[in-house]
Amino acid sequence: MQTRGTVGQRGDEVLAQCPGLRRLGEDSCREHEAFQGVGNQVLARGPATVDGGLGPELPQGKLVTATSPQTVLALICSGDFGAAVAAAVAEPGNFHEAEIEFAGDALTHPEISDTLSKASGREITAVSVSWEEQEQRLGAPMADGQIWNDHVGYPARPHHAARYGLTTTTFEQWAAQQDWTVPAA
Template identity: 35%
Template structure:
């Protein structure tokens, strides 16, 4: 079996990023083994319907030609970043013939009212965040993460040892609010609240770590992906697809 047709394992395949990471290779004809906790739940069944083979964590471990890493759920950001750094170091040192690291920016899906992350009180309640209005954010659409994954799998030599800081768009919170005002049709303004105010308004506690965006920024830029020939989903395009009827 060639490396192109060997199965690709995807952890967290029932999540947003993991689901996109599984669907893109499947669409390209690459078999996927999706590691799931409960093969009977709706998200797992959806991935299976796309053509993935579900692997329960209690099942015998299948043999793979490629390895993948997915987003980790985290309660505290410092341990998360430390663990992430160690995982990346292990990948670099593991001796794989080819490897690629994708490092996406802030997920655009967090702006969906259904996630209750940026809009904990619904879109009419306005966005809630500690990020200042003028701070520019690296935004990553999950479908672009999937596209980049499929590209790296199909052309491992071209993406060998690439560490892609992936951004679909790069916009200030003010510009994001302008787009979301236009698309769903609900007047919005960039929040820029304090941590105390944001948590009181319903922001998840982990959102407090985004104050770092005001201080050190985010490294991902759309041009990095374009230089590798990867198509991107701009934030306004994403918003029209996903939030056009959010109001």
């Protein structure tokens, strides 16, 4: 099964070995097929938004992941999606049947934790755990998604959105806008 053009042979091999990843690939393929021939529609694909949370251990100074420390992650802010929708509605001709790999930044987990440390004024460390540990902590779908990033990932990079005149928020900009007050226990 070829899930999308950017997955390629290596991605197909990984999907064949991992049922959870195969499900993620099939979902991506169905979304792409549903989009085909729709007309004046825009498909903006991107990773999970950074606004969705960075893990329950963040208040304790840990960014825990099953993703390899060397894996570059495409990152996007939910506000950037809203701005893209507004631009597509305002100028439909510029976005006719566009497929945009949408990201505001591309960083590794150690780079993410460094950025969070600077923005929050406290030490945040990237911690790598096994898939099994992550499944215990957050469930199989989250653990599968993190392994997906290692083996397949999202090709989205900021310059893809820039081709359409869209500006995106870097992770550093996003982090600087957050309230890093840790609630008292």
